[in-house]
Amino acid sequence: MARYICSYLAKAPLEELKPALGEVLKFCNFDIIYHTIDYIMARETPGKVLFSKLVTVEVLIDSTTATNQGIQVNLVVKNDELPLQNNNHCRQLFERLQQTLAQDHQWKLVANVPT
Template identity: 45%
Template sequence: MSRYTCHYSVNLQSSNLRSSLRKLMEVCGLETIYDLDDYLMAREIPGRVSFAKLVTTEVLIDTTHATPTHVKLSFVVKNEELPLKSNNHCRQIFDLLRSTIDRDFDWQPLNAGQSTATLLASKSQSDRFNKADLHAKTTPRQTMMN
């Protein structure tokens, strides 16, 4: 699974955040499928690339640490493709997203240049997610066999 992340600080007074996020997704060729108070999910439109390469983008809006003027946005761009090449399809969409933000939006990057590919931040998180994935994958099969 390819997975890339980036974080931005957004000035809340500069524009309407929701419409800006929707416009960003549209410019990047993604359709918004969920739009909640603190979360937005968009996906690539099927038909252009193989199923495993279809990219999903999640935007986490950190309202817990928001100030009256700024809020933190965390972008997670991912797909099921194994990142065997450094310039894979998921990375291309991630780079398009970042370049569009840099060009069209006045958002300040946090931890500039830092992105995460494929691996999760800590082993304990990785173990927790792997156990959950293993349970989710094996439970239906076991149920069907019984």
């Protein structure tokens, strides 16, 4: 299973954070399939790759430690594909998601842990 993890510090009010995350996910061709107050699960739109390569994104919003400097957001990007190649489909979508977040001034990368 390919899995890539990163943490961001979002400089946005909590009530604006989920809609902003939803827009980023939709821009990267992910459909939100489940969400709660502090959790979003999205899956890559089917049709372009094999089912086993479909990527899932889990977004964990840590609202309990929110400060004036921001809210920590953890992203887990994964699929059922074995990461036999360094540049696999899951990694490509992970990097696209990171690039999209980096273009927005309200996000600051805290940690990037590819596994």
